[in-house]
Amino acid sequence: MQFDIRTLLVAVTLATAFCAGARLLLWRMHPTIPGLGRWALAGGCAVISFVLILSYGILHWQPFLSLAQVSIVIGLLMSWDGFRRFIDKPALTTPVLLGITAAGLIWAAIAQAQHLAGAVVVGNAFLVATLSFLIARDLLLWPKGNTPVIRSTGGVFAINGIIFLIRAVVALDSPQTVDLLNPDGVAAAMLLWLLCSMIAITLGMVLMTTEHLQSVLNNQANHDPLTGALNxxxxxxxxxxxxxxxxxxxxxxxxxxxxxxxxxxxxxxxxxxxxxxxxxxxxxxxxxxxxxxxxxxxxxxxxxxxxxxxxxxxxxxxxxxxxxxxxxxxxxxxxxxxxxxxxxxxxxxxxxxxxxxxxxxxxxxxxxxxxxxxxxxxxxxxxxxx
The missing domain is CATH 3.30.70.270 (Reverse transcriptase/Diguanylate cyclase domain)
Incomplete structure:
Protein backbone atom coordinates (compact mmCIF):
# COMPACT_ATOMS: atom_id res chain seq x y z
CA MET A 1 0.00 0.00 0.00
CA GLN A 2 1.40 3.38 -1.05
CA PHE A 3 0.78 6.85 0.39
CA ASP A 4 1.37 10.37 -0.83
CA ILE A 5 4.38 10.78 1.42
CA ARG A 6 4.93 14.45 0.65
CA THR A 7 1.35 15.34 1.57
CA LEU A 8 1.65 13.32 4.77
CA LEU A 9 4.98 14.99 5.51
CA VAL A 10 3.42 18.45 5.07
CA ALA A 11 0.62 17.47 7.47
CA VAL A 12 3.13 16.21 10.04
CA THR A 13 5.18 19.41 9.68
CA LEU A 14 2.12 21.60 10.24
CA ALA A 15 1.02 19.55 13.25
CA THR A 16 4.55 19.76 14.66
CA ALA A 17 4.49 23.53 14.20
CA PHE A 18 1.21 23.74 16.14
CA CYS A 19 2.73 21.61 18.92
CA ALA A 20 5.82 23.83 18.98
CA GLY A 21 3.56 26.88 19.21
CA ALA A 22 1.70 25.32 22.14
CA ARG A 23 4.99 24.67 23.95
CA LEU A 24 6.16 28.22 23.29
CA LEU A 25 2.88 29.61 24.63
CA LEU A 26 3.14 27.34 27.67
CA TRP A 27 6.62 28.70 28.41
CA ARG A 28 5.55 32.32 27.88
CA MET A 29 2.62 31.85 30.26
CA HIS A 30 4.71 30.18 32.98
CA PRO A 31 8.33 31.31 32.47
CA THR A 32 9.33 30.53 36.07
CA ILE A 33 8.59 26.81 35.84
CA PRO A 34 11.88 24.96 35.21
CA GLY A 35 12.23 23.12 31.91
CA LEU A 36 9.49 24.77 29.86
CA GLY A 37 11.95 26.89 27.89
CA ARG A 38 13.86 23.75 26.89
CA TRP A 39 10.62 22.08 25.81
CA ALA A 40 9.87 25.08 23.58
CA LEU A 41 13.34 24.83 22.01
CA ALA A 42 12.79 21.12 21.41
CA GLY A 43 9.56 21.92 19.57
CA GLY A 44 11.42 24.42 17.41
CA CYS A 45 14.07 21.82 16.57
CA ALA A 46 11.34 19.37 15.54
CA VAL A 47 9.84 21.92 13.15
CA ILE A 48 13.26 22.66 11.65
CA SER A 49 13.83 18.93 11.17
CA PHE A 50 10.65 18.39 9.18
CA VAL A 51 11.18 21.54 7.12
CA LEU A 52 14.65 20.25 6.20
CA ILE A 53 13.20 16.84 5.29
CA LEU A 54 10.61 18.56 3.08
CA SER A 55 13.38 20.60 1.46
CA TYR A 56 15.34 17.42 0.84
CA GLY A 57 12.30 15.90 -0.85
CA ILE A 58 12.04 18.88 -3.18
CA LEU A 59 15.70 19.66 -3.88
CA HIS A 60 17.23 16.19 -3.25
CA TRP A 61 20.25 17.77 -1.56
CA GLN A 62 21.62 15.22 0.90
CA PRO A 63 22.96 17.72 3.50
CA PHE A 64 19.35 18.76 4.21
CA LEU A 65 18.59 15.23 5.40
CA SER A 66 21.76 15.02 7.48
CA LEU A 67 21.03 18.36 9.15
CA ALA A 68 17.45 17.26 9.82
CA GLN A 69 18.70 14.19 11.65
CA VAL A 70 21.12 16.30 13.71
CA SER A 71 18.27 18.71 14.53
CA ILE A 72 16.16 15.79 15.79
CA VAL A 73 18.93 14.76 18.17
CA ILE A 74 19.36 18.35 19.41
CA GLY A 75 15.61 18.54 20.00
CA LEU A 76 15.66 15.37 22.08
CA LEU A 77 18.62 16.72 24.05
CA MET A 78 16.57 19.85 24.80
CA SER A 79 13.61 17.68 25.81
CA TRP A 80 15.78 15.56 28.12
CA ASP A 81 17.31 18.64 29.71
CA GLY A 82 13.84 20.17 30.09
CA PHE A 83 12.40 17.10 31.79
CA ARG A 84 15.38 16.90 34.15
CA ARG A 85 14.90 20.54 35.12
CA PHE A 86 11.17 20.01 35.57
CA ILE A 87 11.60 17.07 37.97
CA ASP A 88 14.37 18.82 39.94
CA LYS A 89 17.24 16.72 38.61
CA PRO A 90 20.59 18.31 37.71
CA ALA A 91 20.37 20.03 34.33
CA LEU A 92 22.66 19.02 31.49
CA THR A 93 25.67 21.30 31.49
CA THR A 94 26.37 23.61 28.56
CA PRO A 95 29.62 21.77 27.65
CA VAL A 96 27.69 18.48 27.44
CA LEU A 97 25.00 19.99 25.22
CA LEU A 98 27.52 21.73 22.97
CA GLY A 99 29.77 18.66 22.87
CA ILE A 100 27.02 16.29 21.74
CA THR A 101 25.74 18.84 19.21
CA ALA A 102 29.23 19.40 17.79
CA ALA A 103 29.86 15.65 17.61
CA GLY A 104 26.61 15.20 15.69
CA LEU A 105 27.47 17.92 13.21
CA ILE A 106 31.01 16.60 12.68
CA TRP A 107 29.72 13.05 12.22
CA ALA A 108 27.13 14.24 9.69
CA ALA A 109 29.79 16.23 7.80
CA ILE A 110 32.20 13.28 7.67
CA ALA A 111 29.47 10.87 6.59
CA GLN A 112 28.33 13.34 3.94
CA ALA A 113 31.87 13.75 2.59
CA GLN A 114 32.36 9.98 2.49
CA HIS A 115 28.90 9.41 0.97
CA LEU A 116 27.84 7.37 4.00
CA ALA A 117 24.21 8.46 4.19
CA GLY A 118 23.22 5.08 5.61
CA ALA A 119 25.68 5.48 8.47
CA VAL A 120 24.06 8.80 9.40
CA VAL A 121 20.63 7.14 9.48
CA VAL A 122 21.87 4.31 11.70
CA GLY A 123 23.78 6.61 14.05
CA ASN A 124 20.85 8.99 14.29
CA ALA A 125 18.40 6.19 15.08
CA PHE A 126 20.64 4.81 17.83
CA LEU A 127 21.04 8.29 19.35
CA VAL A 128 17.29 8.96 19.25
CA ALA A 129 16.61 5.57 20.85
CA THR A 130 19.20 6.18 23.57
CA LEU A 131 17.90 9.66 24.42
CA SER A 132 14.30 8.41 24.41
CA PHE A 133 15.19 5.64 26.87
CA LEU A 134 17.03 8.13 29.10
CA ILE A 135 13.99 10.43 29.22
CA ALA A 136 11.69 7.47 29.91
CA ARG A 137 13.97 6.33 32.73
CA ASP A 138 13.99 9.75 34.39
CA LEU A 139 10.21 10.07 34.22
CA LEU A 140 9.24 6.51 35.15
CA LEU A 141 11.73 6.27 38.04
CA TRP A 142 10.98 9.72 39.47
CA PRO A 143 9.85 9.13 43.09
CA LYS A 144 7.20 11.87 42.82
CA GLY A 145 6.11 10.79 39.36
CA ASN A 146 3.48 8.23 40.26
CA THR A 147 0.75 9.94 38.23
CA PRO A 148 -0.97 8.75 35.03
CA VAL A 149 0.29 11.78 33.09
CA ILE A 150 3.96 11.29 33.93
CA ARG A 151 3.81 7.53 33.45
CA SER A 152 2.04 7.91 30.11
CA THR A 153 4.56 10.48 28.89
CA GLY A 154 7.43 8.26 30.00
CA GLY A 155 5.75 5.34 28.24
CA VAL A 156 5.57 7.26 24.96
CA PHE A 157 9.31 7.92 25.12
CA ALA A 158 9.98 4.25 25.93
CA ILE A 159 7.95 3.15 22.90
CA ASN A 160 9.76 5.75 20.78
CA GLY A 161 13.08 4.29 21.93
CA ILE A 162 12.00 0.79 20.92
CA ILE A 163 10.77 1.97 17.50
CA PHE A 164 13.99 3.84 16.71
CA LEU A 165 16.09 0.94 17.96
CA ILE A 166 14.29 -1.30 15.47
CA ARG A 167 14.76 1.40 12.82
CA ALA A 168 18.52 1.41 13.50
CA VAL A 169 18.76 -2.38 13.18
CA VAL A 170 16.76 -2.39 9.94
CA ALA A 171 18.84 0.47 8.51
CA LEU A 172 22.02 -1.57 9.02
CA ASP A 173 20.89 -3.98 6.30
CA SER A 174 18.57 -1.82 4.21
CA PRO A 175 18.84 1.98 4.62
CA GLN A 176 16.32 2.63 1.86
CA THR A 177 13.63 0.77 3.81
CA VAL A 178 13.57 3.44 6.52
CA ASP A 179 13.79 6.42 4.13
CA LEU A 180 11.00 8.81 5.18
CA LEU A 181 10.39 9.66 1.50
CA ASN A 182 10.04 6.04 0.42
CA PRO A 183 6.36 5.68 -0.66
CA ASP A 184 5.55 2.49 1.17
CA GLY A 185 3.76 1.52 4.35
CA VAL A 186 6.90 1.59 6.50
CA ALA A 187 7.64 5.26 5.78
CA ALA A 188 3.99 6.25 6.24
CA ALA A 189 3.75 4.34 9.50
CA MET A 190 6.89 6.06 10.76
CA LEU A 191 5.52 9.50 9.92
CA LEU A 192 2.20 8.68 11.58
CA TRP A 193 4.04 7.55 14.70
CA LEU A 194 6.09 10.76 14.75
CA LEU A 195 2.86 12.75 14.44
CA CYS A 196 1.11 10.84 17.24
CA SER A 197 4.13 10.89 19.55
CA MET A 198 4.66 14.64 19.04
CA ILE A 199 1.03 15.35 19.95
CA ALA A 200 1.10 12.92 22.90
CA ILE A 201 4.35 14.33 24.30
CA THR A 202 3.17 17.93 23.94
CA LEU A 203 -0.11 17.04 25.64
CA GLY A 204 1.90 15.34 28.38
CA MET A 205 3.96 18.50 28.85
CA VAL A 206 0.81 20.63 29.14
CA LEU A 207 -0.79 18.25 31.66
CA MET A 208 2.43 17.93 33.68
CA THR A 209 2.56 21.72 33.90
CA THR A 210 -1.09 21.77 35.00
CA GLU A 211 -0.32 19.20 37.71
CA HIS A 212 2.66 21.28 38.84
CA LEU A 213 0.54 24.43 39.08
CA GLN A 214 -2.15 22.56 41.01
CA SER A 215 0.50 21.26 43.40
CA VAL A 216 1.77 24.81 43.94
CA LEU A 217 -1.76 26.06 44.61
CA ASN A 218 -2.41 23.22 47.06
CA ASN A 219 0.86 23.97 48.82
CA GLN A 220 -0.05 27.65 49.11
CA ALA A 221 -3.52 26.76 50.43
CA ASN A 222 -2.14 24.38 53.06
CA HIS A 223 1.04 26.14 54.19
CA ASP A 224 1.91 29.37 55.93
CA PRO A 225 3.59 31.63 53.35
CA LEU A 226 6.16 33.04 55.80
CA THR A 227 7.44 29.97 57.63
CA GLY A 228 6.43 27.15 55.28
CA ALA A 229 4.73 25.31 58.15
CA LEU A 230 1.25 23.84 57.71
CA ASN A 231 -1.56 26.29 58.37
Whole structure:
Protein backbone atom coordinates (compact mmCIF):
# COMPACT_ATOMS: atom_id res chain seq x y z
CA MET A 1 0.00 0.00 0.00
CA GLN A 2 1.40 3.38 -1.05
CA PHE A 3 0.78 6.85 0.39
CA ASP A 4 1.37 10.37 -0.83
CA ILE A 5 4.38 10.78 1.42
CA ARG A 6 4.93 14.45 0.65
CA THR A 7 1.35 15.34 1.57
CA LEU A 8 1.65 13.32 4.77
CA LEU A 9 4.98 14.99 5.51
CA VAL A 10 3.42 18.45 5.07
CA ALA A 11 0.62 17.47 7.47
CA VAL A 12 3.13 16.21 10.04
CA THR A 13 5.18 19.41 9.68
CA LEU A 14 2.12 21.60 10.24
CA ALA A 15 1.02 19.55 13.25
CA THR A 16 4.55 19.76 14.66
CA ALA A 17 4.49 23.53 14.20
CA PHE A 18 1.21 23.74 16.14
CA CYS A 19 2.73 21.61 18.92
CA ALA A 20 5.82 23.83 18.98
CA GLY A 21 3.56 26.88 19.21
CA ALA A 22 1.70 25.32 22.14
CA ARG A 23 4.99 24.67 23.95
CA LEU A 24 6.16 28.22 23.29
CA LEU A 25 2.88 29.61 24.63
CA LEU A 26 3.14 27.34 27.67
CA TRP A 27 6.62 28.70 28.41
CA ARG A 28 5.55 32.32 27.88
CA MET A 29 2.62 31.85 30.26
CA HIS A 30 4.71 30.18 32.98
CA PRO A 31 8.33 31.31 32.47
CA THR A 32 9.33 30.53 36.07
CA ILE A 33 8.59 26.81 35.84
CA PRO A 34 11.88 24.96 35.21
CA GLY A 35 12.23 23.12 31.91
CA LEU A 36 9.49 24.77 29.86
CA GLY A 37 11.95 26.89 27.89
CA ARG A 38 13.86 23.75 26.89
CA TRP A 39 10.62 22.08 25.81
CA ALA A 40 9.87 25.08 23.58
CA LEU A 41 13.34 24.83 22.01
CA ALA A 42 12.79 21.12 21.41
CA GLY A 43 9.56 21.92 19.57
CA GLY A 44 11.42 24.42 17.41
CA CYS A 45 14.07 21.82 16.57
CA ALA A 46 11.34 19.37 15.54
CA VAL A 47 9.84 21.92 13.15
CA ILE A 48 13.26 22.66 11.65
CA SER A 49 13.83 18.93 11.17
CA PHE A 50 10.65 18.39 9.18
CA VAL A 51 11.18 21.54 7.12
CA LEU A 52 14.65 20.25 6.20
CA ILE A 53 13.20 16.84 5.29
CA LEU A 54 10.61 18.56 3.08
CA SER A 55 13.38 20.60 1.46
CA TYR A 56 15.34 17.42 0.84
CA GLY A 57 12.30 15.90 -0.85
CA ILE A 58 12.04 18.88 -3.18
CA LEU A 59 15.70 19.66 -3.88
CA HIS A 60 17.23 16.19 -3.25
CA TRP A 61 20.25 17.77 -1.56
CA GLN A 62 21.62 15.22 0.90
CA PRO A 63 22.96 17.72 3.50
CA PHE A 64 19.35 18.76 4.21
CA LEU A 65 18.59 15.23 5.40
CA SER A 66 21.76 15.02 7.48
CA LEU A 67 21.03 18.36 9.15
CA ALA A 68 17.45 17.26 9.82
CA GLN A 69 18.70 14.19 11.65
CA VAL A 70 21.12 16.30 13.71
CA SER A 71 18.27 18.71 14.53
CA ILE A 72 16.16 15.79 15.79
CA VAL A 73 18.93 14.76 18.17
CA ILE A 74 19.36 18.35 19.41
CA GLY A 75 15.61 18.54 20.00
CA LEU A 76 15.66 15.37 22.08
CA LEU A 77 18.62 16.72 24.05
CA MET A 78 16.57 19.85 24.80
CA SER A 79 13.61 17.68 25.81
CA TRP A 80 15.78 15.56 28.12
CA ASP A 81 17.31 18.64 29.71
CA GLY A 82 13.84 20.17 30.09
CA PHE A 83 12.40 17.10 31.79
CA ARG A 84 15.38 16.90 34.15
CA ARG A 85 14.90 20.54 35.12
CA PHE A 86 11.17 20.01 35.57
CA ILE A 87 11.60 17.07 37.97
CA ASP A 88 14.37 18.82 39.94
CA LYS A 89 17.24 16.72 38.61
CA PRO A 90 20.59 18.31 37.71
CA ALA A 91 20.37 20.03 34.33
CA LEU A 92 22.66 19.02 31.49
CA THR A 93 25.67 21.30 31.49
CA THR A 94 26.37 23.61 28.56
CA PRO A 95 29.62 21.77 27.65
CA VAL A 96 27.69 18.48 27.44
CA LEU A 97 25.00 19.99 25.22
CA LEU A 98 27.52 21.73 22.97
CA GLY A 99 29.77 18.66 22.87
CA ILE A 100 27.02 16.29 21.74
CA THR A 101 25.74 18.84 19.21
CA ALA A 102 29.23 19.40 17.79
CA ALA A 103 29.86 15.65 17.61
CA GLY A 104 26.61 15.20 15.69
CA LEU A 105 27.47 17.92 13.21
CA ILE A 106 31.01 16.60 12.68
CA TRP A 107 29.72 13.05 12.22
CA ALA A 108 27.13 14.24 9.69
CA ALA A 109 29.79 16.23 7.80
CA ILE A 110 32.20 13.28 7.67
CA ALA A 111 29.47 10.87 6.59
CA GLN A 112 28.33 13.34 3.94
CA ALA A 113 31.87 13.75 2.59
CA GLN A 114 32.36 9.98 2.49
CA HIS A 115 28.90 9.41 0.97
CA LEU A 116 27.84 7.37 4.00
CA ALA A 117 24.21 8.46 4.19
CA GLY A 118 23.22 5.08 5.61
CA ALA A 119 25.68 5.48 8.47
CA VAL A 120 24.06 8.80 9.40
CA VAL A 121 20.63 7.14 9.48
CA VAL A 122 21.87 4.31 11.70
CA GLY A 123 23.78 6.61 14.05
CA ASN A 124 20.85 8.99 14.29
CA ALA A 125 18.40 6.19 15.08
CA PHE A 126 20.64 4.81 17.83
CA LEU A 127 21.04 8.29 19.35
CA VAL A 128 17.29 8.96 19.25
CA ALA A 129 16.61 5.57 20.85
CA THR A 130 19.20 6.18 23.57
CA LEU A 131 17.90 9.66 24.42
CA SER A 132 14.30 8.41 24.41
CA PHE A 133 15.19 5.64 26.87
CA LEU A 134 17.03 8.13 29.10
CA ILE A 135 13.99 10.43 29.22
CA ALA A 136 11.69 7.47 29.91
CA ARG A 137 13.97 6.33 32.73
CA ASP A 138 13.99 9.75 34.39
CA LEU A 139 10.21 10.07 34.22
CA LEU A 140 9.24 6.51 35.15
CA LEU A 141 11.73 6.27 38.04
CA TRP A 142 10.98 9.72 39.47
CA PRO A 143 9.85 9.13 43.09
CA LYS A 144 7.20 11.87 42.82
CA GLY A 145 6.11 10.79 39.36
CA ASN A 146 3.48 8.23 40.26
CA THR A 147 0.75 9.94 38.23
CA PRO A 148 -0.97 8.75 35.03
CA VAL A 149 0.29 11.78 33.09
CA ILE A 150 3.96 11.29 33.93
CA ARG A 151 3.81 7.53 33.45
CA SER A 152 2.04 7.91 30.11
CA THR A 153 4.56 10.48 28.89
CA GLY A 154 7.43 8.26 30.00
CA GLY A 155 5.75 5.34 28.24
CA VAL A 156 5.57 7.26 24.96
CA PHE A 157 9.31 7.92 25.12
CA ALA A 158 9.98 4.25 25.93
CA ILE A 159 7.95 3.15 22.90
CA ASN A 160 9.76 5.75 20.78
CA GLY A 161 13.08 4.29 21.93
CA ILE A 162 12.00 0.79 20.92
CA ILE A 163 10.77 1.97 17.50
CA PHE A 164 13.99 3.84 16.71
CA LEU A 165 16.09 0.94 17.96
CA ILE A 166 14.29 -1.30 15.47
CA ARG A 167 14.76 1.40 12.82
CA ALA A 168 18.52 1.41 13.50
CA VAL A 169 18.76 -2.38 13.18
CA VAL A 170 16.76 -2.39 9.94
CA ALA A 171 18.84 0.47 8.51
CA LEU A 172 22.02 -1.57 9.02
CA ASP A 173 20.89 -3.98 6.30
CA SER A 174 18.57 -1.82 4.21
CA PRO A 175 18.84 1.98 4.62
CA GLN A 176 16.32 2.63 1.86
CA THR A 177 13.63 0.77 3.81
CA VAL A 178 13.57 3.44 6.52
CA ASP A 179 13.79 6.42 4.13
CA LEU A 180 11.00 8.81 5.18
CA LEU A 181 10.39 9.66 1.50
CA ASN A 182 10.04 6.04 0.42
CA PRO A 183 6.36 5.68 -0.66
CA ASP A 184 5.55 2.49 1.17
CA GLY A 185 3.76 1.52 4.35
CA VAL A 186 6.90 1.59 6.50
CA ALA A 187 7.64 5.26 5.78
CA ALA A 188 3.99 6.25 6.24
CA ALA A 189 3.75 4.34 9.50
CA MET A 190 6.89 6.06 10.76
CA LEU A 191 5.52 9.50 9.92
CA LEU A 192 2.20 8.68 11.58
CA TRP A 193 4.04 7.55 14.70
CA LEU A 194 6.09 10.76 14.75
CA LEU A 195 2.86 12.75 14.44
CA CYS A 196 1.11 10.84 17.24
CA SER A 197 4.13 10.89 19.55
CA MET A 198 4.66 14.64 19.04
CA ILE A 199 1.03 15.35 19.95
CA ALA A 200 1.10 12.92 22.90
CA ILE A 201 4.35 14.33 24.30
CA THR A 202 3.17 17.93 23.94
CA LEU A 203 -0.11 17.04 25.64
CA GLY A 204 1.90 15.34 28.38
CA MET A 205 3.96 18.50 28.85
CA VAL A 206 0.81 20.63 29.14
CA LEU A 207 -0.79 18.25 31.66
CA MET A 208 2.43 17.93 33.68
CA THR A 209 2.56 21.72 33.90
CA THR A 210 -1.09 21.77 35.00
CA GLU A 211 -0.32 19.20 37.71
CA HIS A 212 2.66 21.28 38.84
CA LEU A 213 0.54 24.43 39.08
CA GLN A 214 -2.15 22.56 41.01
CA SER A 215 0.50 21.26 43.40
CA VAL A 216 1.77 24.81 43.94
CA LEU A 217 -1.76 26.06 44.61
CA ASN A 218 -2.41 23.22 47.06
CA ASN A 219 0.86 23.97 48.82
CA GLN A 220 -0.05 27.65 49.11
CA ALA A 221 -3.52 26.76 50.43
CA ASN A 222 -2.14 24.38 53.06
CA HIS A 223 1.04 26.14 54.19
CA ASP A 224 1.91 29.37 55.93
CA PRO A 225 3.59 31.63 53.35
CA LEU A 226 6.16 33.04 55.80
CA THR A 227 7.44 29.97 57.63
CA GLY A 228 6.43 27.15 55.28
CA ALA A 229 4.73 25.31 58.15
CA LEU A 230 1.25 23.84 57.71
CA ASN A 231 -1.56 26.29 58.37
CA UNK A 232 -4.63 26.02 60.60
CA UNK A 233 -6.86 24.82 57.77
CA UNK A 234 -4.69 21.82 56.93
CA UNK A 235 -4.18 21.02 60.62
CA UNK A 236 -7.91 20.45 61.06
CA UNK A 237 -7.99 17.94 58.21
CA UNK A 238 -4.91 16.06 59.43
CA UNK A 239 -6.23 16.04 63.01
CA UNK A 240 -9.41 14.24 61.90
CA UNK A 241 -7.34 11.57 60.16
CA UNK A 242 -5.05 11.14 63.17
CA UNK A 243 -7.98 10.99 65.62
CA UNK A 244 -9.76 8.29 63.60
CA UNK A 245 -6.55 6.23 63.41
CA UNK A 246 -5.91 6.70 67.14
CA UNK A 247 -9.37 5.53 68.18
CA UNK A 248 -9.47 2.66 65.71
CA UNK A 249 -6.16 1.22 66.91
CA UNK A 250 -6.45 2.30 70.56
CA UNK A 251 -3.32 4.46 70.35
CA UNK A 252 -2.58 7.65 72.30
CA UNK A 253 -2.65 11.02 70.56
CA UNK A 254 -1.14 14.15 72.11
CA UNK A 255 -1.02 17.80 71.16
CA UNK A 256 1.44 20.59 71.97
CA UNK A 257 0.12 24.16 72.08
CA UNK A 258 3.10 26.49 71.73
CA UNK A 259 3.39 30.24 72.17
CA UNK A 260 6.56 32.29 71.76
CA UNK A 261 7.24 34.37 74.85
CA UNK A 262 7.62 38.15 74.68
CA UNK A 263 6.90 38.16 70.96
CA UNK A 264 5.05 41.48 71.02
CA UNK A 265 8.15 43.06 72.52
CA UNK A 266 10.25 41.47 69.79
CA UNK A 267 8.15 43.17 67.11
CA UNK A 268 7.91 46.49 68.98
CA UNK A 269 11.56 46.81 69.99
CA UNK A 270 13.46 44.78 67.40
CA UNK A 271 11.22 45.22 64.36
CA UNK A 272 8.79 43.04 62.44
CA UNK A 273 11.51 41.79 60.10
CA UNK A 274 13.40 40.40 63.05
CA UNK A 275 10.14 38.97 64.40
CA UNK A 276 9.66 37.12 61.10
CA UNK A 277 13.18 35.76 61.44
CA UNK A 278 12.35 34.47 64.93
CA UNK A 279 9.23 32.70 63.63
CA UNK A 280 11.17 31.02 60.82
CA UNK A 281 13.91 30.05 63.26
CA UNK A 282 11.41 28.39 65.57
CA UNK A 283 9.88 26.42 62.70
CA UNK A 284 13.34 25.22 61.65
CA UNK A 285 14.07 24.06 65.21
CA UNK A 286 10.69 22.31 65.48
CA UNK A 287 11.23 20.46 62.21
CA UNK A 288 14.52 19.10 63.56
CA UNK A 289 13.09 18.05 66.93
CA UNK A 290 9.76 16.58 65.83
CA UNK A 291 9.34 13.30 63.97
CA UNK A 292 8.40 13.02 60.33
CA UNK A 293 4.97 11.63 61.28
CA UNK A 294 4.21 14.52 63.64
CA UNK A 295 1.93 17.28 62.36
CA UNK A 296 3.28 20.77 62.97
CA UNK A 297 1.51 23.98 61.99
CA UNK A 298 1.36 27.69 62.60
CA UNK A 299 -1.94 28.25 64.38
CA UNK A 300 -1.83 32.04 64.14
CA UNK A 301 0.53 34.87 65.00
CA UNK A 302 3.24 33.51 67.29
CA UNK A 303 1.17 30.46 68.23
CA UNK A 304 2.00 26.99 66.92
CA UNK A 305 0.54 23.54 67.44
CA UNK A 306 2.06 20.07 67.05
CA UNK A 307 0.09 16.82 66.88
CA UNK A 308 2.00 13.74 68.04
CA UNK A 309 0.46 10.42 66.92
CA UNK A 310 1.06 7.29 69.03
CA UNK A 311 2.42 9.48 71.82
CA UNK A 312 1.23 9.63 75.43
CA UNK A 313 1.14 12.89 77.38
CA UNK A 314 4.18 11.78 79.41
CA UNK A 315 6.25 11.21 76.27
CA UNK A 316 4.85 14.39 74.73
CA UNK A 317 6.06 16.32 77.78
CA UNK A 318 9.60 15.06 77.13
CA UNK A 319 9.35 16.06 73.45
CA UNK A 320 7.97 19.48 74.40
CA UNK A 321 10.79 20.14 76.83
CA UNK A 322 13.34 19.12 74.21
CA UNK A 323 11.75 21.56 71.75
CA UNK A 324 11.62 24.35 74.34
CA UNK A 325 15.27 23.85 75.26
CA UNK A 326 16.44 23.67 71.64
CA UNK A 327 14.66 26.91 70.76
CA UNK A 328 16.03 28.71 73.81
CA UNK A 329 19.55 27.84 72.67
CA UNK A 330 18.84 28.76 69.05
CA UNK A 331 17.15 32.08 69.83
CA UNK A 332 20.10 33.14 71.99
CA UNK A 333 22.32 33.02 68.90
CA UNK A 334 20.00 34.93 66.56
CA UNK A 335 22.03 38.11 66.83
CA UNK A 336 23.40 40.92 68.92
CA UNK A 337 19.97 42.51 69.23
CA UNK A 338 18.67 39.56 71.24
CA UNK A 339 21.73 39.45 73.45
CA UNK A 340 21.18 43.07 74.48
CA UNK A 341 17.38 42.91 74.77
CA UNK A 342 15.84 43.15 78.27
CA UNK A 343 13.85 39.96 77.64
CA UNK A 344 14.41 36.40 76.46
CA UNK A 345 12.89 34.90 73.32
CA UNK A 346 11.65 31.53 74.51
CA UNK A 347 8.62 29.26 74.15
CA UNK A 348 5.92 28.12 76.55
CA UNK A 349 4.15 24.84 75.78
CA UNK A 350 0.93 23.20 76.94
CA UNK A 351 0.41 19.44 76.49
CA UNK A 352 -2.82 17.42 76.34
CA UNK A 353 -3.65 13.82 75.45
CA UNK A 354 -6.85 13.03 73.55
CA UNK A 355 -9.49 11.44 75.75
CA UNK A 356 -12.06 8.87 74.67
CA UNK A 357 -14.78 10.47 72.51
CA UNK A 358 -13.35 13.95 73.14
CA UNK A 359 -14.17 16.62 70.57
CA UNK A 360 -11.50 18.66 68.79
CA UNK A 361 -12.48 21.93 70.51
CA UNK A 362 -12.19 20.40 73.99
CA UNK A 363 -8.87 18.76 73.13
CA UNK A 364 -7.35 22.04 71.96
CA UNK A 365 -8.89 24.01 74.83
CA UNK A 366 -7.28 21.76 77.46
CA UNK A 367 -3.87 22.15 75.81
CA UNK A 368 -4.44 25.92 75.59
CA UNK A 369 -5.29 26.07 79.29
CA UNK A 370 -2.06 24.21 80.08
CA UNK A 371 -0.18 26.67 77.87
CA UNK A 372 -1.47 29.69 79.80
CA UNK A 373 -0.60 27.97 83.05
CA UNK A 374 2.97 27.71 81.73
CA UNK A 375 2.84 31.45 80.96
CA UNK A 376 1.54 32.27 84.43
CA UNK A 377 4.23 30.13 86.05
CA UNK A 378 7.07 32.14 84.55
CA UNK A 379 7.23 31.31 80.81
CA UNK A 380 9.88 29.16 79.07
CA UNK A 381 8.36 26.00 80.54
CA UNK A 382 6.04 23.12 79.70
CA UNK A 383 2.80 22.22 81.50
CA UNK A 384 0.61 19.15 81.07
CA UNK A 385 -3.19 19.36 81.11
CA UNK A 386 -4.84 17.84 84.16
Missing amino acids: RRSFGVLYEQAAVHSRRHQLPLSVLMIDLDNFKQVNDQLGHDFGDKVLCSFVAVAQKVLREDDVFCRFGGEEFVALLPSTSSETALVVADRLRSAFAIDSASLGAKVNHAPFAITASIGIAELEQDERFESFIRRADTALYRAKDNGRNRCEKAG
